[in-house]
Amino acid sequence: MxxxxxxxxxxxxxxxxxxxxxxxxxxxxxxxxxxxxxxxxxxxxxxxxxxxxxxxxxxxTGEAIPPNAKPLLKKLGIYELMEDPKHCIYYGNKSSWGSEKLEQKAFIKDIYGHGFLLDRLxxxxxxxxxxxxxxxxxxxxxxxxxxxxxxxxxxxxxxxxxxxxxxxxxxxxxxxxxxxxxxxxxxxxxxxLDAQFALTSSVQLSQEIAREIVVEATPNGWWYAAPQGHKELTLMFFTLKSLIPDKVNSTQFWRAELKSSLHISKLVNAENCDFGPIKILPCGxxxxxxxxxxxxxxxxxxxxxxxxxxxxxxxxxxxxxxxxxxxxxxxxxxxxxxxxxxxxxxxxxxxxxxxxxxxxxxxxxxxxxxxxxxxxx
Ligand SMILES: Cc1cc2nc3c(=O)[nH]c(=O)nc-3n(C[C@H](O)[C@H](O)[C@H](O)COP(=O)(O)OP(=O)(O)OC[C@H]3O[C@@H](n4cnc5c(N)ncnc54)[C@H](O)[C@@H]3O)c2cc1C
Structure with missing residues (x-):
């Protein structure tokens, strides 16, 4: 627009x-x-x-707005912008952190209800x-x-x-x-205070995706997957700058890390998926x-x-x-x-x-x- x-x-x-x-x-x-x-x-x-x-x-890059941001959005007079159908609401996170188990954290008990996943543009x-x-x-x-x-x-x-x-x-x-x-x-x-970097990309899937964020810790960092619309998934891998190979080999690194994940690899097939361009950004x-x-x-x-x-x-x-x-x-x-x-x-x-x-x-x-x-x- x-x-x-x-x-x-x-x-x-x-x-x-x-x-x-x-x-x-x-x-x-x-x-x-x-x-x-x-x-x-x-x-x-x-x-x-x-x-x-x-x-x-x-x-x-960055799209998740947690439920407790709602009072601020209202104070700034921009809450109604979130109700635009281009943004979606999300109901919670699933996280494998500290153990292999994927634990559910639903916002149902949160006094502010759901969060928002923004169409950032x-x-x-x-x-x-x-x-x-x-x-x-x-x-x-x-x-x-x-x-x-x-x-x-x-x-x-x-x-x-x-x-x-x-x-x-x-x-x-x-x-x-x-x-x-x-x-x-x-x-x-x-x-x-740290040297964390992110590799980010997105992928179109053939099936509908649940409206939740999935986080998974792995030996070299952690994965983040969030739905963008109904069939697009935003994917990010957070790691150390020193572990990321040069730009040419970053796709290989990305696929290898994805393949070795326990849960994110079930959402996206590391071998066959056609990822968008992979961006590398500082994010510590x-x-x-x-x-x-x-x-x-x-x-x-x-x-x-x-x-x-x-x-x-x-x-x-x-x-x-x-x-x-x-x-x-x-x-x-x-x-x-x-x-x-x-x-x-x-x-x-x-x-x-x-x-x-x-x-x-x-x-x-x-x-x-x-x-x-x-x-x-
Ligand atoms: C990988 C990654 C994932 C993230 N995920 C999330 C998330 O899930 N949830 C969340 O809340 N946040 C997330 N973030 C962070 C979030 O995107 C930023 O915190 C937010 O954009 C900060 O807003 P800002 O206005 O301070 O800066 P920015 O949004 O960066 O805006 C700065 C603006 O300044 C302009 N500018 C820069 N230099 C000049 C200049 N010299 N002259 C004129 N204009 C200039 C730029 O064009 C830009 O528009 C993420 C960040 C990264 C890197």
Whole structure:
């Protein structure tokens, strides 16, 4: 779906060369975190501009939204986007972790009911359209070129092949995802706490698939399978970067790992299946020491990136965008402790995640001597 966002056409692009615009907040990155930040600021009457490198929404990796994200989705006013038939609901997980047995964990007892499996491209498209409907200022197809911090605030240069625009603001928000590009430019380093990577692909099956996620631990990592629509399965294998052979041999590695799995190999035939292209992506835990500083803030994966076993990435990106947006609005209104409150909330959520993560990996004891499970992740 093509939205009417301000994707600047050629003539307009020429006209805005050397353009200068002033806002209270500039947000770089139009994923879930950037959009939630812009929605919150716009609702609070704070002028802001969201800059996104990609002209059109992209299909990203990651689709599971757990049931307990529902109150947040409602607070952000985007719950109804989930009810679109392109997304499906799911009722639980099956997991073989710590033993060969595939254990069922149904959401039936969860007070929030079912979770959602997103059609991620459609979700990103919906978020852009929703922001536009709410009056957000969105520049799509512009990449951040340079950020300079001065006495009066921030000056950012954004550009595409046809034009450059200078934006000035009191604050800049890094919502650029794992790479944290704004922080990199400001000389703020992210800490990477493991070397986990994912191989991801999808496969069309001839039969209908149950609406549940299946997770299986194996000696070299773990598998994740999630239905996408009725007959498509998203497959991911999480392992160490050092265990993945070069790109040319990654398909062989993928098939061998799949063949040796006990449960995932029953869903998909490793020999005969026609997989889509296999993408290799970093997906470990990483974080900034502090998610804000003078004239800047980081939200979403740019601030804290989570291991996908937690299914926490999209929810956290939306939550940090919302809390970050409120903190910025309050700081602009003169409440000096607002940014510290943001840090406190983010840090508390991260600590909860980190404790659960350690416990979860420790509960798999079958391959303690294998590199993946030795804690070198
Ligand atoms: C293998 C894998 C599986 C995952 N599974 C799940 C899952 O099941 N559930 C879940 O909740 N999460 C999952 N995630 C994580 C989830 O996808 C991310 O946490 C989420 O996308 C983070 O949102 P974000 O807005 O912070 O960043 P992103 O979605 O990465 O958005 C950042 C945006 O910034 C733009 N950008 C980057 N640099 C610039 C620049 N210089 N100028 C302008 N724009 C720029 C990019 O184009 C992009 O649109 C998974 C991740 C991986 C890698």
């Amino acid at each position: 093509q939205t009417n966002l301000r994707v600047l056409e050629k003539e307009e692009q020429c006209a805005v060369t050397k353009d200068k615009r002033n806002y209270e907040v500039i947000i770089i990155g139009g994923g879930p975190a950037g959009i939630a930040t812009s929605l919150t600021l716009t609702n609070r009457g704070i002028s802001n501009c969201l800059v996104e490198a990609k002209h059109l929404p992209q299909k990203k 459609h979700f990103e498209t919906q978020l852009r359209a929703h922001l536009e409907k709410c009056g957000g200022d969105f520049l799509a197809g512009y990449r951040l070129k340079k950020v300079v911090k001065g006495e009066k605030g921030i000056t950012a240069t954004i550009e595409n092949t046809a034009a450059a625009i200078t934006l000035t603001a009191k604050y800049i928000v890094d919502a650029t995802g794992r790479k944290a590009s704004v922080c990199q430019q400001l000389g703020i380093k992210k800490r990477f 835990t990483s974080r900034l020491e502090i998610p804000f500083g003078e004239n800047w803030m980081a939200v979403g994966d740019a601030a804290y990136s989570f291991d996908p076993i937690s299914s926490y990435g999209i929810t956290s990106a939306l939550a940090s965008g919302m809390y970050g947006g409120h903190a910025l609005a309050s700081a602009i209104e003169g409440k000096t402790d607002a940014m510290l409150t943001y840090r406190y909330l983010m840090e508390k959520a991260y600590q909860g995640y980190a404790e659960k993560l350690v416990g979860h990996y420790a509960s798999e004891e079958r391959w303690k001597d294998e590199p993946y499970w030795m804690g070198s992740r």
